[in-house]
Amino acid sequence: MKNDNVVQHNNQTASEQTLSPDESHVLHKVRDPVCGMAFLPDKAHSSIRYQDHQLYFCSASCESKFTAHPDRYLTEDASEHSHHHHDHHEVSPDQIKQPHHQAEKDISEGVWTCPMHPEIRRSGPGSCPVCGMALEPLVATASTGPSDELRDMTRRFWLGLLLAFPVLILEMGSHLFPALRNTVPPQYNTWLQLLLASPVVLYCGWPFFARAGMSLRNRSLNMFTLVAMGTGAAWVYSVIATVFPSWFPASFRNMDGLVAVYFEAAAVITVLVLLGQVLELRAREQTSGAITALLNLAPKTARRLDHDGHETDINAEDVLPGDKLRIRPGESIPVDGIVVEGKTTVDESMVTGESMPVNQKRG
Numbered sequence: 001m002k003n004d005n006v007v008q009h010n011n012q013t014a015s016e017q018t019l020s021p022d023e024s025h026v027l028h029k030v031r032d033p034v035c036g037m038a039f040l041p042d043k044a045h046s047s048i049r050y051q052d053h054q055l056y057f058c059s060a061s062c063e064s065k066f067t068a069h070p071d072r073y074l075t076e077d078a079s080e081h082s083h084h085h086h087d088h089h090e091v092s093p094d095q096i097k098q099p100h101h102q103a104e105k106d107i108s109e110g111v112w113t114c115p116m117h118p119e120i121r122r123s124g125p126g127s128c129p130v131c132g133m134a135l136e137p138l139v140a141t142a143s144t145g146p147s148d149e150l151r152d153m154t155r156r157f158w159l160g161l162l163l164a165f166p167v168l169i170l171e172m173g174s175h176l177f178p179a180l181r182n183t184v185p186p187q188y189n190t191w192l193q194l195l196l197a198s199p200v201v202l203y204c205g206w207p208f209f210a211r212a213g214m215s216l217r218n219r220s221l222n223m224f225t226l227v228a229m230g231t232g233a234a235w236v237y238s239v240i241a242t243v244f245p246s247w248f249p250a251s252f253r254n255m256d257g258l259v260a261v262y263f264e265a266a267a268v269i270t271v272l273v274l275l276g277q278v279l280e281l282r283a284r285e286q287t288s289g290a291i292t293a294l295l296n297l298a299p300k301t302a303r304r305l306d307h308d309g310h311e312t313d314i315n316a317e318d319v320l321p322g323d324k325l326r327i328r329p330g331e332s333i334p335v336d337g338i339v340v341e342g343k344t345t346v347d348e349s350m351v352t353g354e355s356m357p358v359n360q361k362r363g
Helices: 060-068 076-081 100-108 148-176 186-204 206-217 223-243 263-296
Strands: 005-008 046-050 053-057 301-305 311-315 324-327 338-341 343-346 358-361
Touching: 046 060, 053 060, 148 186, 148 206, 148 263, 186 206, 186 223, 186 263, 206 223, 223 263
Parallel strands: none
Antiparallel strands: 005 324, 005 338, 046 053, 301 311, 301 324, 343 358
């Protein structure tokens, strides 16, 4: 009785079979330079040639936006997303035999997308041009590290909280504790609020202004447009009221000759939105961590049997349809396939969650 399984990888779908040279070009997708949507060239709504670049568009709206302001979209990033149309290359036999999953991996490697707008594709991290959310990798990998976006937002949140709290006390403390009313003279109070609230709004809240500007350029207003307008208007009004109180009518000034300011509103709103971003990114980070932990359970190597019965250790991602693999007792099966010889116990915890080895036999 044999205790080893021989598994044949035969999970061949229509898209995984060997491509002829004439068919290999379908793996090359193009991207709309306006919205970043990825699609095949023959699915494009229209295409134009601009400065030696053949550009494809998913809709008439994207084409009209590009035609109106081509320099706005034909940036380095847009050039990466557009398709430079030339004659198709000659394909070597090794490239023709390349498994489809490897070609697909090459296409999606380094691609980031928006969880709310999956048609958006970018070559690196950033913000969604539609909703402003932070982009995430299109394909989760076991090597995915900590989120730079989460670290940045967390740092901005704690700095904003440290500066916004005294602003809140300076403005609202006297309402809760009248004894604090004369602790800081009114003439200095507003200037202290200006000094403390400005870094909160301009530095900690800068990502909101950047995303709001992007939403205005793309004519796609979102939450960050509202946040930037609200906090920006409150801060600008308060700065003018602090520096130039004489510009306001007498009815706007109090008994001390000062105009009411709203630094605490701008600072507190900025910190609260930052808190929401941190909680959202942390939840997504935990989800990504769970996926990474699951991927780490997959075998990294496979034991391939040659025609003469010799074993060769190869990377699991290099297994081709039709290869025969030897599975030893207690091991995991690295790819989908069928048992063609022998029987043994295998680890199926990644698929079923079962911690005990499961018996498998031919069939």
